[in-house]
Structures are given as structure tokens and as C-alpha cells.
Amino acid sequence: MALFGNKIIGIILLILLVIRLLALRNVGLLVMTIGVSLGFIVTSTSINSKLKVDLPDQLENQVLKVYPDMVKTNGASFSYIGKLTGDAHKFVFYGRFKTQQQKRQLLESNEPILLRISGKVVDFNPATNVNQFDMRQYYHHQKIARAVVVDEIDSLGPSPQLTMVDRIHRLRCQFNHYCETLPKTLQIYAMGLISGSRQTDFFDEMTGVKKLGLLHVFSISGMHVYYFLAILNQFLAWLPLSKYGKAGIELVCIAAYFIFSGGSPGLFRAVVMAVIAISNRLLQIRLSRLDIWSLCLMINLFLMPEAMFLMGVQLSYGLSLGLIVSDGLSYVKQTVLLNLLTLPILLYHVYEWHLLSVAVNIIVLPLFGKVIFPLVIFGVIAGKVLPMMVLPVEFGLKAFNDGLNWISTLPGLITFGKPSLVIVIAMLLLTFCLVLKKVNHKRLMIGLCGLYVGTFLVIHFPLTGEITMFDIGQGDSFLVRTPMNRSVTLIDTGGKVDFSTQSWQRGVKNYQAKRLSINYLKSIGVSRIDYLCVSHQDADHCGDLPAYIQEMQIGTILIPLGMDKNPNFMKRIEGRHRATRVLPVNDEMRVNGLPLSIYHPYEPGLGENHDSMVLGATIGGLSWLFTGDLDRPGELDTISRHPELHSDVLKVGHHGSKTASDPQFVAHIKPKIALISAGRNNRYHHPNVETLETLKQSGVMVYNTQTQGMVRYVYHHNSGHFETTLNEHEGNL
Known part of the structure; x- marks a missing residue:
């Protein structure tokens, strides 16, 4: 913790350890602890130094061995973690398939394939929003320092010489391809529980598993290793082997299973503990279960110290330790206590918890072990030898999964928020x-x-309020939250424009709001949006609206007058809850409870740029104006109809395009601060030089998501301050 995480907490824990060691007055233990600690510091420093990769920014004609079972795809996009031939460092490779044939050639193969690639070596982007998933940190914890953006791919064919690892990956490919021929639910369960593979639509199909806290069941871990060893021991019992021969086979098979199941850091804990337990039994060392757990933790800290910051690893160690210390309790008490142990970890990472999760775990865990897991294995085998039994298995699994999905929709999901690490x-x-x-x-x-x-x-119930500009790339999304969460208003949702032309290129729709703005809202305990204001119909302003409808409670959706006659937009909100009302507005309307005034539009439209909703308010001692993508004629019309309109803070129209921010409009509004929400390296070259010059000439200070990430104005009563997620140099990605 002191080396890789929160230094203050790490030092406090270290002091507590020293106090404990001194209280024990065991010189041998003290010397051993100091020795182990020094060894840990040396190996950790060595690991960090090896992560520094000195490569040219551009790679040309490099050879990469690819295991098809490890490639993640969504439409034409792919990612893969691997090593270049002759290089010891791991990279994350990103790219897009140029043709459907190229995609099929890679994914339908069972053999490891050699690819000749060219591309750019880049650093991972930092987290640019508060509480956003930090990809740079996530991969650093797995000893991966940089990524490669692949521009060109040329297949060199199957790898000519197969190692044992290659053969295991080939077997996993064959298994996954076979599972793809099975019915949908059996396919998901078989791949998730046996090979540790998750398809792109896994979380769409398994909403109940996610919400009820059962993801640990589908993360290959101790339970799966136990089952694997139990089945293996049944076979070995029939063979006339010595205990050393059986142990040797167990160790080889468990190593192969580690590779076959995806080799996740969480699985590493279960496998190492199994190896130590087998060795303990064989050599009669008489280590206790707690000794085995502790020794496994030490090995993990030496080999992969930063893996302890991953949620899956934390849950794996927490649950296994909980099982050890709660041994002797009744099943119900043990399950309740294990849920209490995992609850702080889950709240810190995902911010939500379902009240029914404890009851569901009590019922489902033994059901999983005695019914679901055997049923999945039977279904996989039946697909080969008894095809007529596959449909009954699918029916049973689907009924079980649908039941979990239904239970997860019942009242009880609590958006707790993110507690501090100390808590x-x-x-x-x-x-x-x-x-x-x-x-x-x-x-x-x-x-x-x-x-x-x-x-x-x-x-x-925070004492402060905030006005936040999310960094959602090329688009707009703003939060207006009053103190004590009395009112929560969102202006636009952001969203990506899909430029894919063919169906195979599109893949499963991933709403970035789920990992950015919605994720932030849940982290601060917000599960309901009182007013969701959609400035106009463009996808970069309301494309992620369906994600909000799925994930949040929404009181009222405000849209520009006439946009309810736009069928394309209305299709986006057709899944809304019946209690959510849709309210078309113009500049003459006052919406009860809305902490903003409406200044545009003044006539009906279909939601084009010139129909953009313009909102303003005085909050936290500053006046604010949000203009959507309103064009220059619309800006001049607005100040003509509302000549008293002035603003301290102006949300610059159309992401800083030269089609907005008319000099006359800016001069009339007299802003002191400008907010620009635009994507890095966007194809439109926003913000435009002309717009920036207009703001500069007016002496306006600019906050830009491109260079500063999320920007928050945190206030209390009539005073506040601005906070940025990135420093200027960090945002220039």
C-alpha cells in the first residue's frame, strides 16, 4: 500500500504491523518479517523498472503471436494483450479489422496465428473524470505500461511450432467454438463457468447476476478450482499410482487449467493455494489453512504486488480468508458474514448493493454447486453425445437466469455511493x-x-452543490446539483456518432455514459435525476439517453418544443418508465422546480442545431448560460428577445465551432469564464481558432475538457471554486 497506493494509509498500516511485532516479542519473527519486507521492496522496485518500455513511437512490420481465444472484439474493433516476438514486455493492442474476412480468419481459427503488424506505441489515457475507471492504473497493476494502436495487419498463418501453452490455448479455442453452437443461455454459462470467457453481450444477458452480487460465481476462482480437482481426483482414484504420481499429475493439470481458464489475477490466488495445499499434503508439512492463505498472499505480493488493487483479487482473498476464519459457523451465518466482508469492497468499486443479495446468495450458492454447475457440465457433454437433452438443459438454465433477472428488478437496489478508503x-x-x-x-x-x-x-446529503462539465469526448453533458441533493438536473447525456456502414462493423452498443457520467453520479450517491434537459436531437448530445433510462430514475425529460414530433428522437426514449414525463418547452415556459430558466427556442422545430434549448441560472454566486449547439443567428435572436441576458460563465456553443460564439453575442453576454466540451483530436477540429480568438479578445478564461478533463464548480451558498481533473499537460493526449 505504501509503495503503490495511498501512502498515508500504507504507513499507518505499517506502523500497526510494527507495534504488533514488538508486542509479540518474538525476535525470530521480527527478523523474518524484516527480511521478507526488504525482499519485497527489492522485487517491487525491479518490477517497476522493467515496466519502462523504450520503443519508437511507430512500429513497422513487427511479428505478433495471437491466441484467438484471448482476442476481445466488438464489431470491427478488437483488443488483445500480448508480446511482440523477441520482446519480453506485454502490450495492449487495439485496432479495427479492415474486412469481415480478416475478422473471420482470426476469430474462427483454433490455432495460434502469427500477424505482421504496424502501428503507433502510445501511453494509456489517464482517468479524465472523477471516479472514472482508470485504464492506465488498471493495466499498470498487471505489469502493462503501454498500448499499441494497430494500423495495418497482415496474417502470416498459423504458428509453425506449438508449445504446451499454445496447445492449451488451441483446446480453449476449440471448446469456445463448440460452445457457440449451443443454445444461448447454456453457451454463456458454459463459457463463463468452464473456460472463463465472456462474450460482448454477457452483462446484457446477466443483469441479475451483476445486480445481485453474484459475479464472483462467474469469475473463475476457488469454487471452480475445487470442482476441477474433485473431478480430477475421481479419475486418479481409478489409477494405480503412488501419492507422488497423483500429486504430480494434479500439479501439471492445475497449471494447465490456469491457462485454459484465462489466467486471471483472481484465479492465480486459487491456483497457488491449491498448489500449496497439495504440496502440504504430500510433504506433510502440517500447514494450517490460514498458513496456506498467508503464504499464497506473500507469493502474490512478490510476483504481482499491484494485482492486490484489482477488485477481483480483493474479493478472492477476502472471501477465502472469510471462509477460513468463519469455519465452524452455520451455513447461513457464514454466508451473511461473507457478504458483509465483500460489501465494503463492492461499494468502493461499484457503489451499489441490492438488499436481496444476501438472501439470494444463501439460496443460490448451494444451488450452483449441486445443480447449476453439474447441469452445465452435463449440457456441454450432452451436446456431443445426447443432443436431445440439450434443450431441457437450456430450458432449466434459462428459467434460473430469468428468475435472477426478475429478482434483480424488485425494489432493494441501493445506490450507496463511494466510501473513502479509510472508511x-x-x-x-x-x-x-x-x-x-x-x-x-x-x-x-x-x-x-x-x-x-x-x-x-x-x-x-452533502453540504455543497456542484455544476459539472463531464469529459465525454466529442459531445455535451452537464450536471447541476444543489446542496443536500435537493435537486439533480442533467443537461444532455453525450453519446457517440456511429460511422460504421456495415452491420458486422457495429457490434454491441456500448454507452460510454455508463462508465463516465452515470458512474460518477452513482459514486456520489445519485440514483435519480429530477430533470433531464435535452438541448437537441444530435447523438453527441442525447445518444446515451437510453443508458440513463436503463440505469437511473428520471422524473422529467425536457425537450425543445416540437422535438416530440421527431420519430428518430422519440425512438431513443421509448423504453422510459411510464412515470417519466416528456415535456416540450419554449422560452415562455417556467417549469416548477427546475433550477434553470429557458431562453430558447421560441418556436417549434424538430431538434436541429438552431432549435437548441438554451438554459440559464444564477447558482453559487455566478450566472450561467448553456447554449447547446445553437448557431450564430440563434444566438443573436436570443439576446434580441432577452436583452437583459448576461452570464459570468458561458457554455460555448457547438463545442467551439465557428458556427457559434458570434462576437456580438459574446460581447453582449460578457462572460468571465467559458466552458468548452470537445473531444481530443476530433475530426471537426473543435474548438475553432476563430472562436478561441473571439474569447481571448473578450478576456474570457477558458476551461476545456480536452486539456483539463472534467471541470467542477463546487459551491456553498454564494461562493465556490473550480476544480479540474487534469492539469494542462495531462490533458494533451
Whole structure:
């Protein structure tokens, strides 16, 4: 923690460790701990130094070995983690297939393929929004420092010489391709539970598994390793082998299973513990289960120290330790305590928790072990030997999965928000004390409940408000949230324009709002938007509206007058809840409760740029104006109809395009600060030089998502301050 994460918390934990060691007064243990710590520091420093990759910015005709089972695709886009021939460093390779035949040639192959590639070596983008998934950090934790954007691909054919690892990947490819011939639900369960593969639409089909906290079941881990070894031991019991021969076969097979199941960091813990347990049994060392867990943790810290920051690894170690310390409790008590142990980790990473998850886990976990897992294995085998039994298996699995999906729609999903790391550690320590029964049980429960309730109240009823410009690339999305969350208003949702021309290029629709703006809202405990204002119909302003409809409660959707007659837009909101009302507005309307005034449009339209909704307000001691993509004639019409209109902060129209920000309009509004939301290296070259010059001549200070990421104005009463996620130099990506 002190080396790779929060240094203050790391130092505090280190001090506690030292105090504990001194209290034990065991010189041997103290010396061993110091030795292990020094070794850890040396190896960690060595690992970090090896991550520094000195490569040219452009790669030409480099050879890459690709395992088709490890390639992730969505439409024409692909990504792959691998190594260039002759290089020891791992990279993430991104690119797009040029033809459908090129895509098929790679994905339909079972053999490892050699590709000749050319492309650019780039750094990972930093997280540009608060609480956004940090890709740079995520891959750094897995010893991957840089990425390659692939421009050209040329297949050199199958790899001529196959290693044992190659053969295992070939077997995994064959298994996955076979699973793709099975019915949909059986296919998802077989690939998820046996080979550890998830298709692009996994989370769309498995909404119940995600919301009810059952993802750990589909992350190949201890349960799956236990099943694998149980099946293997049944076969080995029939063979006349010595205990050393059986142990040798177990160790070889478990290593092969690690590769076959995808080799995730979370699985590494389960495999290493299994290897230590087999060695312990064979050599009669008499290590306890806690000793085995501790030794596994030490090995993990030496080989992959930063993997401990990954949620899957944290859950894996937390659950396995919980099983050890809660041994002897009844099944129900143990399941409840294990859920309490994982709860702080889940809240820190995903911010939500379903009240029914404990009950569902109590029922589903034994059902999974005794019914679902065997049923999946039977279904996979039946596909080859008893095809008529596949449909009954599919029916049973689909009924089970539909049941989980239905339960997840019941009331009880709590958007808790993101607790601080200090609070998470406190929650975990109190829960472990509860399991170990070291202090008064009743007082401990009261203290733990008080910590959860207090944290919830602090997150959900903040004393400050905010106006936030999300960094969603080429598009607009703004949040207006008042103190104590009395009112939450969103202006536009952002969204990407899809330029794909053929169906095979499009793939599954991924709404970026789910990982950016919606993710941020959930992290601050917001699950309901009172007013969602759509400035106009363009995809970069409302393309992600369906994601908000799926993920959030929405009170009212405000649209420019006449846009309700636009069938393309109305199709976007057809999945809205029946309690969500759609309200077309013009500049003469006042919407009760909306903390903004409407200044445009003044006549009906279909939602084109010139129909953009213009909103303004005085909040936190500053006046604000949001203009959507309103063009210059519209700007001049607006100040003509509202000559009193002035603003301290102007959301620059149309992402800084020269079609907006008329000098006369800017001079009339007299802004002190301008907000520009535009994508990095966008094809439109926004913001335009002419617009920037107009703002400069008027002495306007500019905040731009391209260079500063998310921009927040945090206020209390009539004073506030601006915060940016990136420094200027970090945003120039």
C-alpha cells in the first residue's frame, strides 16, 4: 500500500504491523518479517523498472503471436494483450479489422496465428473524470505500461511450432467454438463457468447476476478450482499410482487449467493455494489453512504486488480468508458474514448493493454447486453425445437466469455511493472483529451499522452543490446539483456518432455514459435525476439517453418544443418508465422546480442545431448560460428577445465551432469564464481558432475538457471554486 497506493494509509498500516511485532516479542519473527519486507521492496522496485518500455513511437512490420481465444472484439474493433516476438514486455493492442474476412480468419481459427503488424506505441489515457475507471492504473497493476494502436495487419498463418501453452490455448479455442453452437443461455454459462470467457453481450444477458452480487460465481476462482480437482481426483482414484504420481499429475493439470481458464489475477490466488495445499499434503508439512492463505498472499505480493488493487483479487482473498476464519459457523451465518466482508469492497468499486443479495446468495450458492454447475457440465457433454437433452438443459438454465433477472428488478437496489478508503478499511476491520468475536458482539454490530448509516448520510446529503462539465469526448453533458441533493438536473447525456456502414462493423452498443457520467453520479450517491434537459436531437448530445433510462430514475425529460414530433428522437426514449414525463418547452415556459430558466427556442422545430434549448441560472454566486449547439443567428435572436441576458460563465456553443460564439453575442453576454466540451483530436477540429480568438479578445478564461478533463464548480451558498481533473499537460493526449 505504501509503495503503490495511498501512502498515508500504507504507513499507518505499517506502523500497526510494527507495534504488533514488538508486542509479540518474538525476535525470530521480527527478523523474518524484516527480511521478507526488504525482499519485497527489492522485487517491487525491479518490477517497476522493467515496466519502462523504450520503443519508437511507430512500429513497422513487427511479428505478433495471437491466441484467438484471448482476442476481445466488438464489431470491427478488437483488443488483445500480448508480446511482440523477441520482446519480453506485454502490450495492449487495439485496432479495427479492415474486412469481415480478416475478422473471420482470426476469430474462427483454433490455432495460434502469427500477424505482421504496424502501428503507433502510445501511453494509456489517464482517468479524465472523477471516479472514472482508470485504464492506465488498471493495466499498470498487471505489469502493462503501454498500448499499441494497430494500423495495418497482415496474417502470416498459423504458428509453425506449438508449445504446451499454445496447445492449451488451441483446446480453449476449440471448446469456445463448440460452445457457440449451443443454445444461448447454456453457451454463456458454459463459457463463463468452464473456460472463463465472456462474450460482448454477457452483462446484457446477466443483469441479475451483476445486480445481485453474484459475479464472483462467474469469475473463475476457488469454487471452480475445487470442482476441477474433485473431478480430477475421481479419475486418479481409478489409477494405480503412488501419492507422488497423483500429486504430480494434479500439479501439471492445475497449471494447465490456469491457462485454459484465462489466467486471471483472481484465479492465480486459487491456483497457488491449491498448489500449496497439495504440496502440504504430500510433504506433510502440517500447514494450517490460514498458513496456506498467508503464504499464497506473500507469493502474490512478490510476483504481482499491484494485482492486490484489482477488485477481483480483493474479493478472492477476502472471501477465502472469510471462509477460513468463519469455519465452524452455520451455513447461513457464514454466508451473511461473507457478504458483509465483500460489501465494503463492492461499494468502493461499484457503489451499489441490492438488499436481496444476501438472501439470494444463501439460496443460490448451494444451488450452483449441486445443480447449476453439474447441469452445465452435463449440457456441454450432452451436446456431443445426447443432443436431445440439450434443450431441457437450456430450458432449466434459462428459467434460473430469468428468475435472477426478475429478482434483480424488485425494489432493494441501493445506490450507496463511494466510501473513502479509510472508511472501507474500518468497515473491513470491524467485520473481521465480528467474525473473530474478539469484542462485545452487540456493541460491534451497533458500531458497524452506525458506520454504514453515517457514511450513507454524508454521501447522500452533502453540504455543497456542484455544476459539472463531464469529459465525454466529442459531445455535451452537464450536471447541476444543489446542496443536500435537493435537486439533480442533467443537461444532455453525450453519446457517440456511429460511422460504421456495415452491420458486422457495429457490434454491441456500448454507452460510454455508463462508465463516465452515470458512474460518477452513482459514486456520489445519485440514483435519480429530477430533470433531464435535452438541448437537441444530435447523438453527441442525447445518444446515451437510453443508458440513463436503463440505469437511473428520471422524473422529467425536457425537450425543445416540437422535438416530440421527431420519430428518430422519440425512438431513443421509448423504453422510459411510464412515470417519466416528456415535456416540450419554449422560452415562455417556467417549469416548477427546475433550477434553470429557458431562453430558447421560441418556436417549434424538430431538434436541429438552431432549435437548441438554451438554459440559464444564477447558482453559487455566478450566472450561467448553456447554449447547446445553437448557431450564430440563434444566438443573436436570443439576446434580441432577452436583452437583459448576461452570464459570468458561458457554455460555448457547438463545442467551439465557428458556427457559434458570434462576437456580438459574446460581447453582449460578457462572460468571465467559458466552458468548452470537445473531444481530443476530433475530426471537426473543435474548438475553432476563430472562436478561441473571439474569447481571448473578450478576456474570457477558458476551461476545456480536452486539456483539463472534467471541470467542477463546487459551491456553498454564494461562493465556490473550480476544480479540474487534469492539469494542462495531462490533458494533451
